[in-house]
Amino acid sequence: MGALTAIASTNEEKTFSYLFKMMNALKHRGHEAYGIAAKNLIEIHKTLSDFSSYKVDTVIGYNFTRILSCDIPQPLSSDDVKLAFEGRIYSVKGDFNLFEILETFRRKGIEGADFLLKNMDGAYSFVLMIQDLLVAGRDPIGLIPLYYGEKPGLCAVATEKKALWTIGIDHVKSFPPGFIGFFQQGKCSFRPVKILTKPEKKLTFSIEESVDRLKTLLFDAVASRIRNLKKAGLAFSGGLDSSIIAFLLKKCCVDVHLITVGSIRSKEINFAANLAEELSLPIHIRRFKASEVEEILPRVIWLIEELSPLSVSISIPFYWIAETTANLKLKVLFTGQGGDELFGGYRKYLDVFRSLGVNGVEETLFHDVKMSYRMNFERDEKVCAFHGIEMRLPFADWNLINYALRIPASHKISSPEDPLRKIVLRKVAKSLGLPASVYERKKKAVQYSAGVVKILKKIAKKKGRTISNFVEGHWERIRKKPTN
Known part of the structure; x- marks a missing residue:
């Protein structure tokens, strides 16, 4: 590598x-x-x-x-x-x-x-x-x-x-x-040569049949990514996607170490720790202070090569997840990245549903999956590579993606007021035997659950700036630095 x-x-x-x-x-x-x-x-x-x-x-x-x-x-x-x-x-x-x-x-x-x-x-x-x-x-x-x-x-x-x-x-x-x-x-x-295309026809299977097929595809996606791998880390929030991957890695007999990150005041860490105990898996917790966020900000911007406040706020906790993985002498880090785009996890899809209907949701889901390489994968891989870690993404499996894109949006989001979303994937988690606290819990974005956005807003406000202006202030100085 x-x-x-x-x-x-x-x-x-x-x-x-x-x-x-x-x-x-x-x-x-x-x-x-x-x-x-x-x-x-x-x-x-x-x-x-x-x-x-x-x-x-x-x-x-x-x-x-x-x-x-x-x-x-x-x-x-x-x-x-x-x-x-x-x-x-x-x-x-x-x-x-x-x-x-x-x-x-x-x-x-x-x-x-x-x-x-x-x-x-x-x-x-x-x-x-x-x-x-x-x-x-x-x-x-x-x-x-x-x-x-x-x-x-x-x-x-x-x-x-x-x-x-x-x-x-x-x-x-x-x-x-x-x-x-x-x-x-x-x-x-x-x-x-081979590109992702929007399916012409949606599946006519029942949601129960889709659940069974998704379980097989998810297991295959994990199994193909752990050949000759005895131990690995997993970026773990206690959310639906990372919990499913944790369960499947354990089922595949991988010595998996859960890694979670949050501010000193973050309540989400306690939930992740309790769930890790239910899953009988070791968890490693990295708590950070506000001063550490400001200190690491220039390096993160340099690594991800972006000035988007959203990307930066996601990458800061992920930086410490990758760092913790390296400190544990692990070489491979799994994440649940990709599940929200495939199954409609983000709240923004409700707005799309409300304004453009179910067809609009399907168009948006396909666009977000297709563009994930620019929006998510490039960013996260660079952070892992800096720490000498290889990132693996079961939800980004070719066969899984192509099947999931054929599942009707109505099996993912029930209405513009659906508080949970990802219906079919939640049924997968239930069918696998995961705790109800996993498949009945609302999604919370990592940048908010880890507490980074709140800290960045406070830092920027003290300097009389917005988050966007604060990040942009670092950008031009950092952009052409050959090394860091």
Whole structure:
């Protein structure tokens, strides 16, 4: 695990210096080894200073940190093919073997990218070099961050925006999930391979039949993400989504450690602790003070590369969840992210129901699921990567998503006044045998339940600013910092 970087340029003199800047900007993601590949070159060293500079127009870089024992430094090479792969494949039984992916590309060439996206379920992005052509791709859900940008005579790709900012590319775009991109001589183009589409027809099954099918899909999603994994952390709020994942991880015999975060005055922590006791699972509680929120704010903004107050307020408690996971010497963190978008958990869906009806709800749910890579996954993965943690999201499973999107909105939200929402998922929790306190409890957003929004408002008010102005005040100063 680590970070991808790649450049296709018309200026051979500057390509390597640009790549070094990009890799240096991503040292927080990978610093155990560094690899570089060009047309007739592949080198892996312990430090960036060990590399020589070469005149090339196309180059791949990789920052490496070992998460699991099977992880190896990259890029890899076979004949004329060079490959850097970031992420994990879940649909392959047994150990994840990167050399099998490389062999697929060696045999199939560019068509190997299509094969990978169409057939391999997982969280991943990759950059492939065949002769002077760069080919990049991203899994169809967009679970691993990948960005690209252009300036005259140069195209570049990187796992985080800051790597592109550091070489003067200000207009950075998120690489579209399920696409492959072609980069050569400073030009780029894209082609869709496997993308999420809105179902044409809704299921006609009863809600009870949907419950049974969802139980199977959720179990399969968890099971495929725990192969050869003995222990893991789980971001745990005591809410519906994380409680279901906790139950299934335990059922799969994973030594799961629940991790919850809240302010010193947060009452939600007590609920999570009591529920953990009911589930007979260990829980680790991280309480924070208001002063810690202000102290960590600049780092969180730098990590997530966003100035949205909502994203920042979500990421601050999640930062401490990932930090606690790392302190426990755990390498994998599960979360329940994705459940609200799939099953209508947010209160905003009631407003949509009221104004646009059930069809409007279904349109909004699909949009939110499709855009989750930009709204949620990129943000959370960056926080985990900073702490050397791999994030896994069972609710972001391809098969589960496509089934859940076909469930009628009426099986998720009963009316514009529905106080609970997520009807079918609550029935899943009940059917699994979870306590009534889980499936009968109202949702509370993490940024509010953890107490972060209240603290940020107080801090901003003391400085005579709104939260938005307070966050924006940090943004421009932080945005182009290569390291933090």
